[in-house]
Amino acid sequence: MDKKQQEALEQHPIVQTVIEYQNGVTDGDAGGFAEWHSFREFYQKWMRSETDRSRYPDDYANLRLAVYLAAFGMYRGSGFLRRGTHAIHQRAWSVLDRESLAELQDCDFQTAFNKAGQISDLVGKLTTAYEPLKSRSRSAVKEGIKPAADQCDGSPLSPEQDALKTLTTKVVLGTVVCLPAYDAYACFAVRKLGIGPPKTDVSGLERLFGFALEHQREFEAAAKEVGNPPLIRVLDMYLWRIGAVDAEKKSATRKEESEKWRATEKETRELKRGPIRTKNI
Known part of the structure; x- marks a missing residue:
């Protein structure tokens, strides 16, 4: 473990951070938790039973x-999913309807590490399934719709790459549950923990699951504290919370700086005006 990762883990202990996420759900700060449970159950029944299909x-x-995706923020603002109907997801189901995915369902960290190639391939096929959205994203940029900003570091997200990565990994998280959702918060956390670039290729996934394996006992302990969801989901909760905490701190800092600037501007205006003179009657 390098110094950067050690400092990040000290700042964000795994068990405590996951519990903070769960408490945030109770307070309404981390929407979609209940919908994740509901949709995951629907998918598992749909996969197992021809009757349900x-x-x-x-x-x-x-x-x-x-x-499910709306509950996880994928339909907010000028998001590209809002430019089509829910029928756009039909091609994704053709990817998810595979018996070969059964061994990845709710898998542990060791299985995820060993099957990193298969998980990367799944993300790639989902990306291809949502290929039509790329042209919509290009059209949005031409029309002057700016891509959403990464709330963690302020850099712009590419509509064609980061948004699709967020979409496909959220689909995986809600169905097979073999990969965390790589949204802005999680990507920030992966970098902060010194895991490396948040990529879904084989080497990127092996680095992620290698980190999880090193701290498996902590993640298992955290799972017991929040109702024993799959370990991949616990990892997702941990990464999301790290990014959310950083965003909250930066938001508070920006607010404080803004208030100081306004106070300074007000004081400057008053000095320029000088004392208010009153006429003698």
Whole structure:
């Protein structure tokens, strides 16, 4: 463990940080937790039972996926998913409807490490399934719609790369649960922990799951504190919370700086005006 990672772990202890995430859910700060549970159960039943598949038409499955993604913020603002209907998710189901994914379902860190190639391939196929969104993203940029800013470091997100990575990894998190969601918060956390660039290629995933394996006991202890969800979900909670804490600190700093600037401007204006003179009657 290098110094950077040690400092980050001291600042964000795994068990305590995951509990903070759970407490945030209770307080309404981390939306989507209940919807994640609901959608995951729907997906597992849908995969196991032909009866459930015949009961729920494709359009309903698309709608459930859209609702889950909306709960995780993928339909907010000028997000590219809002430029189409929930039918855009139909191609994703063709990727998720595979018996070969059963061994990845709710897998532990060791399995995820060993199957990093298969997980990377799954993300790649989902990216291809959502390929039409790339043209929509380009159109949005031409129309002057700015890409969303990374709330953690202020850098702009590429509509064609980062947004699709966030989308596909959130789909994986809600279905197979073999990979955390790589949103802005999680990507920031991966860098802060010294794991390396937050990539979904084989080497990037091996670095991520290698880190998780090194701290498996802490993640298992954290899981017991929050209802024993799959370990990958606990890892996702941990990464999200690190990024959220940093964003909160930066937001507070910006607010404080803004208030100081306003106070200084007010004082400057008053000095320029000078004392208020009153007429003698």
